[in-house]
Amino acid sequence: MQTAIEVRDLEKTYGQGETAFRALDGVNLDLHAGQVTLLMGPSGSGKTTLVSIMGCILRPTAGTVRVLGREVQNLDESALPAVRLNHIGFVFQGFNLFPTLTAGENVELALDLKGLRGRAARRRSEELMDQVGLSGKYTSFPADLSGGQKQRVAIARALAGDPAILLADEPTAALDFASGRLVLDRLRDLAHRRGRAVGIVTHDNRALEYADRIVHIEDGRIQ
Ligand SMILES: Nc1ncnc2c1ncn2[C@@H]1O[C@H](COP(=O)(O)OP(=O)(O)O)[C@@H](O)[C@H]1O
Ligand SMILES: [Mg+2]
Structure with missing residues (x-):
């Protein structure tokens, strides 16, 4: 694998x-495709610290992070966004959708960053909305969606760059x-049917049955 x-x-x-505080201390972890x-x-x-470092949003103090085989911890600020854009989709707890854009436009905005615009972007955005079960909600504004629908828009947006990692x-x-x-x-579909590596931070016990692997962290160490 x-x-x-x-x-x-x-x-x-x-x-x-x-005031120094060690939030992670000697963590080793692999995420696998599928x-x-x-x-x-x-x-x-x-x-959050760990998943942010894996997502190239935050830099570690020490240690190595390889994304699809490539070491990223020493890449400079200008190179990290490209790694994120091309390989990693990130979904936040708080949705982070633009309230003045429709659900579909929120996804299109992310496609724009990948250089996809106009009709092609619209088509791709519709496809992604479809993948998360929101085909009818393209023109709805975030305020008119339920929390679960908003989070699925956020997943569709995270998929804009066709990332191997979510x-x-x-x-x-x-x-x-x-x-x-x-x-x-x-999220499970994206791993099992589309071969993506999916990492989910949670303390939601409902999520247990969706896991292929469970990793416990405490005081910055993997248990
Ligand atoms: N920017 C920061 N500055 C200082 N301490 C931080 C910062 N971010 C997180 N921490 C501390 O690091 C520890 C781990 O935080 P975090 O990764 O957010 O944990 P979790 O997501 O498991 O709740 C906590 O004690 C937190 O207070
Ligand atoms: Mg957290």
């Missing part, structure tokens, strides 16, 4: 001197039971 993300001896320290890996742990254990930080935290399941269903 291909290793999509490989993390070795990862450390992350926030702040300096007296699998859902759940990252579970109590609040403050380092989950990372989600507490994607069901703001959702009711049924909506949470729909979101997890989609």
